[in-house]
Amino acid sequence: MDKLDNNLGAPSEKEEEKTKEEQENTLSSLPKDEAPEGEQVQMSKDKFDAMMKRFDRLEYAASKAQLHKFDAKNRGKLGKTIKIRTFGGKLIVSWAEMVKDQVEKDLQSGRWHEEQITELTYQDGEKEQVPYVVFARRYQLEKTTLKSENKDQESGEITYELERENGEVVRINEKFVN
Numbered sequence: 001m002d003k004l005d006n007n008l009g010a011p012s013e014k015e016e017e018k019t020k021e022e023q024e025n026t027l028s029s030l031p032k033d034e035a036p037e038g039e040q041v042q043m044s045k046d047k048f049d050a051m052m053k054r055f056d057r058l059e060y061a062a063s064k065a066q067l068h069k070f071d072a073k074n075r076g077k078l079g080k081t082i083k084i085r086t087f088g089g090k091l092i093v094s095w096a097e098m099v100k101d102q103v104e105k106d107l108q109s110g111r112w113h114e115e116q117i118t119e120l121t122y123q124d125g126e127k128e129q130v131p132y133v134v135f136a137r138r139y140q141l142e143k144t145t146l147k148s149e150n151k152d153q154e155s156g157e158i159t160y161e162l163e164r165e166n167g168e169v170v171r172i173n174e175k176f177v178n
Helices: 002-006 013-029 045-060 064-074 132-138
Strands: 081-087 090-105 112-122 127-131 140-151 158-163 169-173
Touching: 081 158, 090 169, 112 132, 127 132
Parallel strands: none
Antiparallel strands: 081 090, 081 140, 090 112, 112 127, 140 158, 158 169
């Protein structure tokens, strides 16, 4: 019993020899490196840069948490999909706070009465006042691709330059995208 407890989990001599033989057989079956010492490999710079970036990423990441942290820090934002709103076939570049915002409860009937109106500004500069309920129910989301992101140094506001599916490029404040 003592002999078993001392060797618990350790491989026997026969198992070690068998493992060594398997490793030698595996190594001998691999193709021999026929390149003379000091020979160089040629590849495109893009491939090399991609390989080095991957190597740096893997070397930095000591754990999954570190890998996630690295990816979040170095993720590219350009090319991602951003949705913008359209209403009645027109692109909305902004909407105002409520122009009219009356919400009251009728004490006799217990019903709520709402009159909420918002002002939409379209891409062509046209402004339109619409009931908020109509806007909230009928707007459409359109997918666009992010081309650039600009931050105003004074105000800190971010403006996106987006490409629509028809190839048109539009600029819109980050507040008005989803």
